[in-house]
Amino acid sequence: MTTPSSIDLAEIRSARELLREVAVDTPLLHSRLLSETLGGPVYLKCENVQRTGSFKIRGAYVRIARLTAQERACGVVAASAGNHAQGVALAASLLGCKATVFMPEGAPLPKIAATRGYGADVIFHGPTVDGCLTAAQAYAEERGAVYIHPFDHPDVVAGQGTIGLELLEQCPDVRTVIAAVGGGGLAAGIGAALADRDPKVKVIGVQAKRIAAFPPSLAAGRPVRITGGPTMADGIAVGQPGRLTFELVSRYVDAVVTVSEESISQALLLCLERAKQVVEPAGAAGVAAILEHSYAVEPPVVAVLSGGNIDPLLLSKVLRHGLAVAGRYLVVRCRLTDRPGALVTLLSELAELGVNVLDVTHERVAARLHIEEAEVLLHLETRGPDHSQDVLDRLRGKGYTLTSG
Amino acid sequence: MTTPSSIDLAEIRSARELLREVAVDTPLLHSRLLSETLGGPVYLKCENVQRTGSFKIRGAYVRIARLTAQERACGVVAASAGNHAQGVALAASLLGCKATVFMPEGAPLPKIAATRGYGADVIFHGPTVDGCLTAAQAYAEERGAVYIHPFDHPDVVAGQGTIGLELLEQCPDVRTVIAAVGGGGLAAGIGAALADRDPKVKVIGVQAKRIAAFPPSLAAGRPVRITGGPTMADGIAVGQPGRLTFELVSRYVDAVVTVSEESISQALLLCLERAKQVVEPAGAAGVAAILEHSYAVEPPVVAVLSGGNIDPLLLSKVLRHGLAVAGRYLVVRCRLTDRPGALVTLLSELAELGVNVLDVTHERVAARLHIEEAEVLLHLETRGPDHSQDVLDRLRGKGYTLTSG
Numbered sequence: 114m115t116t117p118s119s120i121d122l123a124e125i126r127s128a129r130e131l132l133r134e135v136a137v138d139t140p141l142l143h144s145r146l147l148s149e150t151l152g153g154p155v156y157l158k159c160e161n162v163q164r165t166g167s168f169k170i171r172g173a174y175v176r177i178a179r180l181t182a183q184e185r186a187c188g189v190v191a192a193s194a195g196n197h198a199q200g201v202a203l204a205a206s207l208l209g210c211k212a213t214v215f216m217p218e219g220a221p222l223p224k225i226a227a228t229r230g231y232g233a234d235v236i237f238h239g240p241t242v243d244g245c246l247t248a249a250q251a252y253a254e255e256r257g258a259v260y261i262h263p264f265d266h267p268d269v270v271a272g273q274g275t276i277g278l279e280l281l282e283q284c285p286d287v288r289t290v291i292a293a294v295g296g297g298g299l300a301a302g303i304g305a306a307l308a309d310r311d312p313k314v315k316v317i318g319v320q321a322k323r324i325a326a327f328p329p330s331l332a333a334g335r336p337v338r339i340t341g342g343p344t345m346a347d348g349i350a351v352g353q354p355g356r357l358t359f360e361l362v363s364r365y366v367d368a369v370v371t372v373s374e375e376s377i378s379q380a381l382l383l384c385l386e387r388a389k390q391v392v393e394p395a396g397a398a399g400v401a402a403i404l405e406h407s408y409a410v411e412p413p414v415v416a417v418l419s420g421g422n423i424d425p426l427l428l429s430k431v432l433r434h435g436l437a438v439a440g441r442y443l444v445v446r447c448r449l450t451d452r453p454g455a456l457v458t459l460l461s462e463l464a465e466l467g468v469n470v471l472d473v474t475h476e477r478v479a480a481r482l483h484i485e486e487a488e489v490l491l492h493l494e495t496r497g498p499d500h501s502q503d504v505l506d507r508l509r510g511k512g513y514t515l516t517s518g
Numbered sequence: 519m520t521t522p523s524s525i526d527l528a529e530i531r532s533a534r535e536l537l538r539e540v541a542v543d544t545p546l547l548h549s550r551l552l553s554e555t556l557g558g559p560v561y562l563k564c565e566n567v568q569r570t571g572s573f574k575i576r577g578a579y580v581r582i583a584r585l586t587a588q589e590r591a592c593g594v595v596a597a598s599a600g601n602h603a604q605g606v607a608l609a610a611s612l613l614g615c616k617a618t619v620f621m622p623e624g625a626p627l628p629k630i631a632a633t634r635g636y637g638a639d640v641i642f643h644g645p646t647v648d649g650c651l652t653a654a655q656a657y658a659e660e661r662g663a664v665y666i667h668p669f670d671h672p673d674v675v676a677g678q679g680t681i682g683l684e685l686l687e688q689c690p691d692v693r694t695v696i697a698a699v700g701g702g703g704l705a706a707g708i709g710a711a712l713a714d715r716d717p718k719v720k721v722i723g724v725q726a727k728r729i730a731a732f733p734p735s736l737a738a739g740r741p742v743r744i745t746g747g748p749t750m751a752d753g754i755a756v757g758q759p760g761r762l763t764f765e766l767v768s769r770y771v772d773a774v775v776t777v778s779e780e781s782i783s784q785a786l787l788l789c790l791e792r793a794k795q796v797v798e799p800a801g802a803a804g805v806a807a808i809l810e811h812s813y814a815v816e817p818p819v820v821a822v823l824s825g826g827n828i829d830p831l832l833l834s835k836v837l838r839h840g841l842a843v844a845g846r847y848l849v850v851r852c853r854l855t856d857r858p859g860a861l862v863t864l865l866s867e868l869a870e871l872g873v874n875v876l877d878v879t880h881e882r883v884a885a886r887l888h889i890e891e892a893e894v895l896l897h898l899e900t901r902g903p904d905h906s907q908d909v910l911d912r913l914r915g916k917g918y919t920l921t922s923g
Contacts, residue, residue, distance in 0.1 A: 140545040142567055161794045162547055219874075222846065222901050223791075382830075386628075389566045389796040389826035421794035425837045426847070426876060426899065428790075432834040441627065442831070469624075471831060494831065496627050 120267060120305040120361060125274040128175045132275055135207060136171050139163050139276075141283040141415065146387045147403055153412025155403065156287075157384070158280050161392050161421025165227070167348075168273055168419050169200030169263075172298060175272030176261055177204045185210040188258040192245035194220045195348055196420050197263040202231035213252065215245035221424050264298030265355030273299045277306025280415045287314060289410050292417040293398035294318035294327055294369055295349030297358030299419060304365025317410070318362060318369040319398040321346040321377065327362065327369040330354050334363075345427070346377055348395030348420060370409070375438075376401035382435035384418065385428075393423040440498030445505070448514040449487045456489060462511065466504050469494035525672060525710035525766060530679040533580045537680055540612060541576050544568055544681075546688040546820065551792045552808055558817025560808065561692075562789070563685050566797050566826030570632070572753075573678055573824050574605030574668075577703060580677030581666055582609045590615040593663040597650035599625045600753055601825050602668040607638035618657065620650035626829050669703030670760025678704045682711025685820045692719060694815050697822040698803035699723035699732055699774055700754030702763030704824060709770025722815070723767060723774040724803040726751040726782065732767065732774040735759050750832070751782055753800030753825060775814070780843075781806035787840035789823065790833075798828040845903030850910070853919040854892045861894060867916065871909050874899035 139159045147155035160168040177189055188211035191201040198214045205212035212233040216225060217240055229235055238248045253260035262269065276299070280287065290307065292300045300318040307314060320327055324341025330353075338353040354362065362369070372380075377394050380401035384392045399416035436442030449455040456473075463470055472492035495501045508515060544564045552560035565573040582594055593616035596606040603619045610617035617638040621630060622645055634640055643653045658665035667674065681704070685692065695712065697705045705723040712719060725732055729746025735758075743758040759767065767774070777785075785805035789797045804821035841847030854860040861878075868875055877897035900906045913920060 137548070140547075142545075143542070145569070159794075164550070166794065222874075222899065385796055385833075386830060389564075389571065391790050391794040391796060425787075425791060425841055429834040429837040432830045432837075436830055469627075494627065 119308075119364065120270055120274065120302070122306065122309060124267070124271045125278060125302070125306050128171075128268070128271040129275040129278055131175055131178050132171055132272065135164070135174050136275070137163055138279055141280065142388055142390070144388055146383065147400065147414075147416075148412070151403065151407055151410060151412050151414065153414070155412060155414045155416065156284055157388055157390065157400070158276065158283075158415050158417045159390060160276065161390055161396055161418045165196065165199040165203050165231075166420055166422040167196035167200065167393075167396070168276060168299060168417070169196040170203055171200075171275055172264070172269035172272030172302070173197065173200035173261060174204035174207065176266060176268040177201070177208050177210060179268050180259055184259050187256070188213065189261050190249050190253045190256075190258045191215070191261045191263070192242060192249035193263060194242050194245075195224055196422055198224065198228045198233070199231060199422070201261050202228045202233035206232040213249075213258065215249040215252070217241055217245055223424065224422065262355070264296030265357050267357065270298050270302045270305065270358065270361060272302070274302030274306040276417060277303035280417075281307065284413060284415055287413050287415050289315045289317060289412070289414045290417070291317045291319060291399040291402050291410070291414065293346070293349050293395050293419050294320050294362070295351040295395065297327065297354050297362045299417070300366050300369075301358045301361035303417070305361060308365055315367040315411070316365060317402065318366050319402040320369060320371050321349055321395075321398065322371040322373050324350045324352065325369075325371045326351065326353050328371065330359055331363060331369060335359070344377075344394070345374055346394040346398055348393055349398060368409070370402055370406050372398055372401040372405050376405045378431055378434060379438070380404055381431055385432070390418060391421045391423060391428070392418045393420045396420040436494075440501045441495055443491075443493040443495055443501045443504065444517070445491050445493065446516045447489050447491060447508065449489060455487070459489070459513070462508070463491075463493065463504070466507060467496070467500070468504055524713075524769065525675055525679065525707070527711065527713060529672070529676045530683060530707070530711050533576075533673070533676040534680040534683055536580055536583050537576055537677065540569070540579050541680070542568055543684055546685065547793055547795070549793055551788065552805065552819075552821075553817070556808065556812055556815060556817050556819065558819070560817060560819045560821065561689055562793055562795065562805070563681065563688075563820050563822045564795060565681065566795055566801055566823045570601065570604040570608050570636075571825055571827040572601035572605065572798075572801070573681060573704060573822075574601040575608055576605075576680055577669070577674035577677035577707070578602065578605035578666060579609035579612065581671055581673040582606070582613050582615060584673050585664055589664050592661070593618065594666050595654050595658045595661075595663045596620070596666045596668070597647060597654035598668060599647050599650075600629055601827055603629065603633045603638070604636060604827070606666050607633045607636035611637040618654075618663065620654040620657070622646055622650055628829065629827065667760070669701030670762050672762065675703050675707045675710065675763065675766060677707070679707030679711040681822060682708035685822075686712065689818060689820055692818050692820050694720045694722060694817070694819045695822070696722045696724060696804040696807050696815065696819065698751070698754050698800050698824050699725050699767070700756040700800065702732065702759050702767045704822070705771050705774075706763045706766035708822070710766060713770055720772040720816070721770060722807065723771050724807040725774060725776050726754055726800075726803065727776040727778050729755045729757065730774075730776045731756065731758050733776065735764055736768060736774060740764070749782075749799070750779055751799040751803055753798055754803060773814070775807055775811050777803055777806040777810050781810045783836055783839060784843070785809055786836055790837070795823060796826045796828060796833070797823045798825045801825040841899075845906045846900055848896075848898040848900055848906045848909065849922070850896050850898065851921045852894050852896060852913065854894060860892070864894070864918070867913070868896075868898070868909070871912060872901070872905070873909055
């Protein structure tokens with residue numbers, strides 16, 4: 114593969130023509146809360162409502178559309194546990210081309226179903242995406258199929274770059290664009306699309322702190338492989354930048370910052386509760402960067418919500434975690450004497466304190482209790498941290514023994 | 519109050535001018551899944567991303583903006599547990615006018631905080647919205663403030679009608695518009711905005727089956743008061759149509775259908791998982807109608823997602839319920855002999871069955887168990903109903919005693 118160290122703007126414009134009837138021009142939503150935080154306009158570029166639920170369809174489609182008819186006749190193959198799988202599957206199907214996708218055995222069931230739903234053959238291979246990658250490349254060589262890399266190809270980068278053209282039309286006075294970085298295709302593409310821009314317009318990439326290969330790579334001047342911890346932002350957990358994307362990010366992206374798991378979780382909740390947008394953890398990384406690095410972000414800002422494919426169970430956990438962090442959700446165990454009326458008394462006291470009781474589990478017999486004791490596990494909704502503390506203090510003051518749930 | 523039985527299109531156009539710098543022209547999203555269901559294009563009009571999280575700001579702002587300066591100087595007063603409270607609070611604040619909102623004591627904490635955040639005085643009054651309504655009207659008379667009705671006023675209806683003008687521009691060939699109906703302001707306004715339309719274009723209103731006052735009212739030819747059961751769609755739980763909105767709905771709306779709680783819950787989940795939009799239960803009513811009454815809905819369809827203000831805890835419950843209904847989430851109790859290794863054996867067997875174990879609660883001592891038994895409560899993710907049934911059969915076949923969780 115040749116690795117040009119620049120992408121021509123004309124390439125991105127031509128990619129946009131290819132995508133005109135395929136990808137959606139996604140909406141740009143104003144975020145009042147983030148605008149107040151930064152003291153200037155902040156907009157969210159909603160690639161979570163893109164077809165297949167993420168921006169990946171753009172690059173995958175451009176890549177496959179630019180294959181020769183003979184290449185397409187041999188089919189395409191990819192490896193992915195997530196959005197790239199769906200992007201390749203749909204793109205191939207729209208272009209009348211057979212797609213085979215290698216997925217790890219533990220891949221989320223809805224993503225497997227979606228990839229198959231777009232008509233791709235799914236082959237399960239081992240527990241990791243890395244293993245699938247090797248298997249997919251071997252399969253491509255054996256069968257003469259074309260391996261579709263998730264990021265490290267000029268056509269893929271040009272496809273993702275169309276987001277940059279769109280957001281410039283939607284927000285011509287933008288000063289900062291923030292995009293999540295895994296392999297770097299999205300940020301490289303947007304950076305290239307904005308290459309002719311006023312140098313005051315900054316492009317900032319965002320990685321999860323737990324697995325951030327770009328900062329050490331940029332420092333070393335070459336792609337460095339790192340091993341990182343697990344992150345909830347699995348969509349950007351990539352251990353090494355691509356050769357091409359590293360060059361392009363070095364050239365076109367002004368900084369790559371990192372964000373904590375807690376910021377990602379808070380950002381995801383903010384997107385849900387305030388912007389009413391379902392995003393996956395990687396999709397919330399741009400907003401997390403605004404929360405964590407606001408000093409470095411000059412408005413008007415466009416943060417790309419890169420995808421919305423989150424497992425419903427994870428979403429449910431993030432919601433409850435977010436409420437607990439905000440002090441609005443309190444889980445506490447409380448011991449009672451095991452006699453009639455003890456629970457009613459406790460519940461009346463909670464009502465007087467203005468607490469909403471969401472769930473009560475009453476355990477009459479448990480090994481850790483004395484014979485005359487019972488214990489209730491309470492899930493409570495409060496007005497916030499102060500109210501939660503007040504509730505705990507008041508119950509203890511009334512003689513209840515409490516332990517955290 | 520005078521009750522004209524029509525709303526002039528010019529009134530709605532002028533309302534739109536008033537709202538130009540205030541309300542957002544909300545996006546129209548194409549829904550692939552619903553389009554496939556109906557065999558023609560279905561779009562979602564995203565009032566969930568409107569300012570204050572619902573369409574209510576439109577009507578409230580137009581109503582308050584059309585007061586005289588003297589009236590505005592006396593302040594406005596409203597009663598609401600939800601979206602109308604936030605709409606009136608923001609509208610009043612933008613127009614430099616004092617707002618007092620009566621809310622029931624059990625109102626959701628985020629909605630109280632939002633209403634106060636827009637600068638309104640909140641007065642808690644009794645447990646019900648009905649009680650608040652009487653109190654707000656009495657307060658208005660005492661203080662000379664203007665009572666802002668949530669739906670039964672021409673300016674409010676004209677404000678909501680601006681959605682009709684917008685969606686006609688966004689989807690000129692629409693054949694069916696579907697909107698939730700509580701008091702009827704939204705459907706009346708949209709119907710009036712489409713009054714000059716081709717008669718083939720239908721407007722369909724949707725109520726929650728558990729509290730649906732419009733169908734018996736339309737049958738009786740006058741607003742009828744009903745008592746209904748509780749519905750998760752609290753935003754449209756209104757026991758009696760307004761005088762004005764009843765007239766307008768009779769004239770401009772082609773049918774009012776009802777939907778079950780289960781359809782609302784499924785529709786909400788579809789909006790989340792597929793359209794990536796957070797909606798409140800009432801906001802999902804239009805989509806629920808497509809699921810439940812597809813035979814009556816001719817595409818192209820625009821379904822209005824009227825609001826997105828859902829309590830995060832309710833959202834979390836709907837997610838888990840939806841997974842359970844889809845057969846992808848299985849909660850089951852399983853008895854084990856209480857000896858080392860019994861749990862490991864069970865978990866290995868589940869892994870072999872391709873089940874994802876989300877949560878295990880291991881109870882060694884409980885009153886209902888024999889002394890040599892232990893019980894685990896399992897939360898499992900499966901591939902769907904068939905897989906769930908298969909898992910249960912296989913575990914029973916291996917001699918485990920199972921009870922549903």
